Amino acid sequence: MIEFLLNGANVRVDVEDDTPLLWVLRDNLKLTGTKFGCGIGQCGACTVHIAGAAVRSCQTPVGSVQAQAVTTIEGIGAQGLNPVQQAWIEANVPQCGYCQSGQIMAASALLAQTPHPSDDEITAAMDGNLCRCGCYNRIRAAIHRAAELNDAASNVAVRPFDPKELLAGNLS
Amino acid sequence: MSEFNINRRAFLTGTALVTGGLVLGVFPAQRAGAMPNARAGSFQANAWLQITPADEVIFQLDKTEMGQGVLTALPTILAEELEIDPRRIVVELASVNKAFQDPIQMTGGSSSVSARWDILRTTGAQAREMLVAAAAARWAVKPDQCRADDGRIVRLGTDESFSYGDLANDAAKLPVPKHPALKDPSEFKYIGKSLRRFDAPEKSDGTAVFGIDVDVPGAAVALLIRNPHFGGSLQGFDAAAARSAPGVIDIFEVNGAVAVVADTYWHATKAARAVNVTWDKGPLGSLDSEGIRAAWVELAKQDGRTIRDEGDVKTAIKSAANVHDAVYELPYLAHATMEPQNTTASFRDGACEIWSPNQGPDVAQALAADALGIARDKVTVHTTLMGGGFGRRGIPDFVAEAALVSRQVNRPVKLIWSREDDMRHDFYRPATYNVMQAALNDQGQVQSWSHKIVAPSMFRSLLPVLGKVAPEWMPHWLTRSLSAAAGSIVKTRDPTSHEGAVDQPYSIPNIDVAHVFYDPGVPLGFWRSVGHSQNAFVVESFIDELAHKANEDPYQFRRRLLAGHARHLAVLDLAAEKANWGTPKLGTHQGIAVHESFGSVVAEVVEVRIVDNVIKVERVVCAADCGLVVNPDQVHAQVESAVIFGLTAALRGKITIREGAVEQSNFHDYPLLRMNEIPVVEVHVVPSTNSPTGIGEPGTPPIAPAVANAVFAATGARLRSLPLNLTI
Numbered sequence: 001m002i003e004f005l006l007n008g009a010n011v012r013v014d015v016e017d018d019t020p021l022l023w024v025l026r027d028n029l030k031l032t033g034t035k036f037g038c039g040i041g042q043c044g045a046c047t048v049h050i051a052g053a054a055v056r057s058c059q060t061p062v063g064s065v066q067a068q069a070v071t072t073i074e075g076i077g078a079q080g081l082n083p084v085q086q087a088w089i090e091a092n093v094p095q096c097g098y099c100q101s102g103q104i105m106a107a108s109a110l111l112a113q114t115p116h117p118s119d120d121e122i123t124a125a126m127d128g129n130l131c132r133c134g135c136y137n138r139i140r141a142a143i144h145r146a147a148e149l150n151d152a153a154s155n156v157a158v159r160p161f162d163p164k165e166l167l168a169g170n171l172s
Numbered sequence: 173m174s175e176f177n178i179n180r181r182a183f184l185t186g187t188a189l190v191t192g193g194l195v196l197g198v199f200p201a202q203r204a205g206a207m208p209n210a211r212a213g214s215f216q217a218n219a220w221l222q223i224t225p226a227d228e229v230i231f232q233l234d235k236t237e238m239g240q241g242v243l244t245a246l247p248t249i250l251a252e253e254l255e256i257d258p259r260r261i262v263v264e265l266a267s268v269n270k271a272f273q274d275p276i277q278m279t280g281g282s283s284s285v286s287a288r289w290d291i292l293r294t295t296g297a298q299a300r301e302m303l304v305a306a307a308a309a310r311w312a313v314k315p316d317q318c319r320a321d322d323g324r325i326v327r328l329g330t331d332e333s334f335s336y337g338d339l340a341n342d343a344a345k346l347p348v349p350k351h352p353a354l355k356d357p358s359e360f361k362y363i364g365k366s367l368r369r370f371d372a373p374e375k376s377d378g379t380a381v382f383g384i385d386v387d388v389p390g391a392a393v394a395l396l397i398r399n400p401h402f403g404g405s406l407q408g409f410d411a412a413a414a415r416s417a418p419g420v421i422d423i424f425e426v427n428g429a430v431a432v433v434a435d436t437y438w439h440a441t442k443a444a445r446a447v448n449v450t451w452d453k454g455p456l457g458s459l460d461s462e463g464i465r466a467a468w469v470e471l472a473k474q475d476g477r478t479i480r481d482e483g484d485v486k487t488a489i490k491s492a493a494n495v496h497d498a499v500y501e502l503p504y505l506a507h508a509t510m511e512p513q514n515t516t517a518s519f520r521d522g523a524c525e526i527w528s529p530n531q532g533p534d535v536a537q538a539l540a541a542d543a544l545g546i547a548r549d550k551v552t553v554h555t556t557l558m559g560g561g562f563g564r565r566g567i568p569d570f571v572a573e574a575a576l577v578s579r580q581v582n583r584p585v586k587l588i589w590s591r592e593d594d595m596r597h598d599f600y601r602p603a604t605y606n607v608m609q610a611a612l613n614d615q616g617q618v619q620s621w622s623h624k625i626v627a628p629s630m631f632r633s634l635l636p637v638l639g640k641v642a643p644e645w646m647p648h649w650l651t652r653s654l655s656a657a658a659g660s661i662v663k664t665r666d667p668t669s670h671e672g673a674v675d676q677p678y679s680i681p682n683i684d685v686a687h688v689f690y691d692p693g694v695p696l697g698f699w700r701s702v703g704h705s706q707n708a709f710v711v712e713s714f715i716d717e718l719a720h721k722a723n724e725d726p727y728q729f730r731r732r733l734l735a736g737h738a739r740h741l742a743v744l745d746l747a748a749e750k751a752n753w754g755t756p757k758l759g760t761h762q763g764i765a766v767h768e769s770f771g772s773v774v775a776e777v778v779e780v781r782i783v784d785n786v787i788k789v790e791r792v793v794c795a796a797d798c799g800l801v802v803n804p805d806q807v808h809a810q811v812e813s814a815v816i817f818g819l820t821a822a823l824r825g826k827i828t829i830r831e832g833a834v835e836q837s838n839f840h841d842y843p844l845l846r847m848n849e850i851p852v853v854e855v856h857v858v859p860s861t862n863s864p865t866g867i868g869e870p871g872t873p874p875i876a877p878a879v880a881n882a883v884f885a886a887t888g889a890r891l892r893s894l895p896l897n898l899t900i
Contacts, residue, residue: 016418019438027393027436032385033378035559036437037510038591042839045510073378081377088376092368092805095813096239097375098382098510098559127846130839132510132560133239134816136850138809 004065006031007075017063022046024062025072033073033101037130044129047102048072054109054125073101076108083149084108084142091142095133103129107143116147208232208269215340217299217348219271220292221250227337229254229323230262234272235284236531237265237371238561239813240868241806242284244370246292248802249285252363253296253355255320256336259370265555268533277534280566280698282770282866285802289864297352299343306342307334357800357861366805371557383529383556384588386516391584392421393437394577396429397444400596400833402693404454406430414446423447426576427543433581437588456693456832464692464829465501468605468626472499476624476688480674483682485611488620492611496721500608500710501893504827505601505699506834506842511559512594517574518584523550524575529558530568535637542640543572544579551575562817563698567599567637595842596834599697600827602628602669606710611682616722618733620682623673623710628691629666630698668698672707672769672873677740678715678733694829700817701869704769708873709822709880709894712765716881717890726881727753727764739797740766742858743775746795750856751777760790763882765874770866772798776815776874778851780882785898787883789819789851792875797858799865807867808855814871815853820845822876824895 003012006029013028025031025048034057037045041059048057049071076082081089084107094100103126110117110125117125122143131139208219209232216222222230231250237243243263251258266272274287300320307325308315317328324333357363374380399406409430411423419439423432430449434440489495515528517540524544530536533553541548558565574587589597604627611620631638674685699705719729727748734740744766747753756762756779766775779791794811801807824843828835836842880891889898 019436023436023438027438030387031378032381032387035382035510036384036512036588038839040591040838040840043510077377081373085373085376089368089372092366092372092809094239094369094372094375095241095809096510096558096560097371097380100375101378104376123848127848130510130844130846132508132562132817132844134813134820134845134850135809136816136845136847137812137853140847 002062002066004067005069007071013062015062017061019062020058021048021060021062021065021070022057025057031072031074035098035101037099037102042130043099043102044106045099045102047105047129049105049109052109052112054106073105076105082108083153084111084146087142087146087149091138091145093135093138093142095135099129099131103131103139107139107146111143111146111150115150117143208267208271209264213341215299215344217295217302219269221254221295221299223299223336223340223343225337225340227323227335228262229256229260229336230264232266233263234266234269234277235288236279236533236555236558236561238279238531238558238565240284240810241369241803242279244367245285245802245806246288247370248362248367249289249292250296252360253293254300256323258362258367260323263370265557266533267555268537268553273534276532278532278566279561280531280563282772282868282870285864286771286799286866293354294352297354298349301349301352302343302346303336303339305346306339309342310334310339363800363802364804366803369806380557382511382559383516383527384511384514384559386527386556386586388516388518388527388584388586391516391518391586392433392435392581393440394431394433394574394585394587395437395440395444395590396426396431396573396587396593397447397449398429398593398597399451399454401451401453402456402695402832404457404832405452407450407452409447409449411447414443417443417446419443422581424580426580427573431577431580433577433585441590453832459692459832460830461828464603465605467690467692468501471626471688471690472605472607472624474688476686478684478686479670480683480685482684483620485620485622485682485684488611488682489609492619493614494612494721496610496612496717498608498714498717498890498892500606500713502604502706502709503825503894504603504694504829505821505825506595506598506827506836507560507562507564507697507699508595508839508842508844509558509560509562509564512591513564513570513589514587515568515571515574516584516586517571517578519544519575519579519582522546523552524578525552525554526571526575527554527556528568528571528574529556529565530571531558531561531563531566532568535566536568536571538640539568539572539637540575544575562700563702564598567634567697591839592837595837599695601699601705602630602696603694604669604706608710608714610714610718612718612721616724618680618718618722620684621676621678621680622684623676624686624688625669625673625707626688626690627669627706628696629689630668630696630702631666633691633696668703670707671703672767673703673711676711677737677768678730679735680733700814701769701872704767704869704873705818705821708765708767708769709876712767712874712877713880713890713892716763716765716877716884720884725754730764730766739773739858740768740775743773743795743797746856746858747775747777747793750795750854751779751791751793753777757790761882761886763878763880763885765878765881767870767873769870769873772796772865772867772870774811774870774874776871776878778875778878778882780879780886782883782886782898787823787879787896787898789823789879791852791854792819792878793854793856794871795856795858796867796870797860798867798870799860799862801857802864804857807857810867811855811871812853814869815875816845816850818872818875819851819879822879822894822896823849826895
């Protein structure tokens with residue numbers, strides 16, 4: 001039995017420890033916003049946050065997230081669209097849209113660490129995420145836009161994420 | 173998936189139905205058949221549009237959404253003439269319906285907007301005029317005293333109005349106007365405006381449902397262990413250990429593969445690793461890329477079948493001051509859609525329900541019916557959003573597999589291909605070998621052009637599939653004999669091999685284009701821009717070679733040989749102007765190419781920088797003529813996408829064959845461009861009032877030759893093989 005915090009709620013799953021977090025999310029917990037693209041950590045479609053950091057859930061055995069805070073695309077906009085998602089819509093980023101959950105998770109982890117990333121910082125944070133429709137330039141533009149939206153929303157969305165704080169008292 | 177509730181009813185021209193609604197008539201494009209997803213009592217102008225008394229305006233999106241934006245563009249066209257904000261239209265992904273077949277229900281060929289432009293404008297205008305007439309009758313005024321305004325019919329000079337829903341029942345009883353008045357483009361409110369994509373929110377918050385996300389209650393998950401060798405067979409397998417692995421439901425043979433069915437994908441994956449399979453390598457077991465190349469070189473000595481013959485090339489060659497020869501080679505390419513192939517199937521009581529990301533719902537239906545040996549009307553296909561298509565999902569072989577597995581385990585099954593399956597069992601862009609020859613006079617002017625293409629025929633390769641999707645009214649013996657006849661025709665006259673080569677536009681007095689048929693047996697399919705993707709590289713590179721032979725600027729050289737081709741000249745000039753042709757940024761070098769495909773013409777100017785023999789493409793300036801533009805931002809997006817797709821192939825794409833199997837397996841050995849390799853892409857569109865032409869693909873063909881031409885400008889090295897590489 002593995003327990004972890006998923007999008008702010010305590011979850012408990014009865015699966016083998018070596019099951020990739022990706023498939024626990026998709027098959028066991030029915031959260032299908034996180035996508036399967038390659039299964040070998042090459043494409044980034046499965047990107048989620050663990051303790052605030054962007055990780056490849058296809059390469060993350062669920063046993064390793066015991067008592068950790070996991071956030072998926074379904075969790076970052078729980079109180080309405082967050083500024084990254086809003087910027088994605090404004091910039092008309094998605095085409096097929098399949099990789100965009102992973103892109104948005106990578107981008108929001110970047111912005112949480114680096115509120116006003118340079119082009120080079122964006123490239124460094126995002127070049128693990130493939131987009132077959134080639135929407136990269138719009139992704140870059142949307143990240144700059146999200147930084148502005150974050151500023152406009154003052155410090156609501158950029159508050160540093162501390163998983164310990166979330167976990168306190170939630171897991172026995 | 174509860175919205176997939178299909179309420180079929182008999183289609184009876186002009187006959188009232190018991191529900192109180194009326195089906196109005198056969199639209200020109202509509203032959204017969206049940207109305208799709210009809211709501212009881214709704215005003216259903218035709219298969220695409222219905223308006224319910226509850227004031228819902230419902231549109232059946234018969235072209236499938238794979239990223240190209242039809243989910244936004246097509247409702248916009250309808251809404252413009254219907255006089256309603258397009259964002260108020262409820263879009264439903266259409267099921268199979270005869271009304272949507274032209275002649276099959278396929279999304280491809282960059283044709284969605286052009287094929288639906290007239291139909292949807294007319295549909296919207298017809299419905300608008302009928303709603304106006306219904307309102308006029310209620311007020312007992314002439315129709316010209318009424319006006320449609322954003323979902324309501326307003327009585328002029330008053331504040332009275334009815335919603336479209338209020339009038340739906342009355343309108344349904346009126347005759348359908350044959351020639352409704354269409355707006356002048358100057359009156360457009362939505363067409364020509366960059367409405368945001370209607371699917372952007374759901375694709376930004378994780379709620380969009382792609383095929384792989386379909387959740388049918390009780391569904392098991394299946395994967396297939398496939399023979400990597402094309403045409404090989406299954407000799408045997410030992411699944412004793414795998415059967416006792418956690419979650420395993422069943423393991424059995426299907427279509428020469430081993431199906432592993434489990435409760436989750438991970439359990440199926442782990443169990444599959446424990447299955448020992450013995451494969452026969454089959455008839456292609458000794459085929460490899462080197463052998464294919466050796467065959468090309470040998471076959472290129474043949475004359476082949478002439479497919480264009482103008483003037484007298486032989487005499488021109490004999491009398492030439494110089495003869496220039498070159499050979500161009502292109503590799504097989506995979507589609508590598510981000511969403512691996514998948515389908516959910518539920519076979520029960522002799523019928524099958526399918527949920528599938530596919531570009532051809534009736535192809536999917538026919539393939540499932542054929543595999544199961546049941547009638548096509550026993551197969552219901554729900555098409556989902558797609559994580560990319562690019563032509564791959566026009567041949568939905570995975571649908572038949574899912575249907576067979578579901579029948580075997582007697583429960584719903586979601587079949588998911590691994591990335592490795594996807595890479596190694598694609599229908600590939602053909603590999604081709606091209607022998608070029610030109611005669612030049614003593615001033616360096618081009619006197620003749622010869623292009624010999626050694627290539628397979630995609631249509632011939634696909635005939636087994638095409639035979640299965642032939643219209644139902646065609647008897648099977650006829651389908652078979654037609655396939656055989658077509659086989660001999662397409663062997664020599666297949667447009668997918670020749671397009672972009674046989675119709676190259678340059679004014680040269682003597683032209684000869686020939687095709688030598690060679691198909692080593694690797695499965696072939698439609699890859700974004702199809703034959704144009706190959707032939708534009710050859711034609712636009714070789715014309716560049718000839719420009720340099722003539723000591724002429726490649727842009728001006730093209731202009732001179734394209735005199736009279738107004739659209740080509742317009743995009744060339746626009747791209748050259750916007751890119752400051754002739755004055756590249758310091759340290760970069762420019763290349764240019766122009767190509768017509770799918771009714772549109774696109775010119776591209778690239779700037780490359782060569783760093784340690786690595787080609788870095790820094791900027792791409794595109795100019796496109798694609799007729800009237802429905803959504804400018806989405807036209808830009810498609811060109812941006814087509815450029816990156818083509819650039820990925822130009823710089824990285826290569827599928828190689830060993831022992832009749834594909835050597836690559838995932839993104840580590842079939843790499844796609846990443847953000848650190850992406851140029852700035854600028855798109856400029858030539859203003860036009862002509863009907864829309866294609867835009868999903870036409871940006872792809874010019875990019876590879878434009879880059880190769882820039883590399884020549886930078887280094888003097890003429891790269892004639894893809895992917896472009898300066899280090900070999």
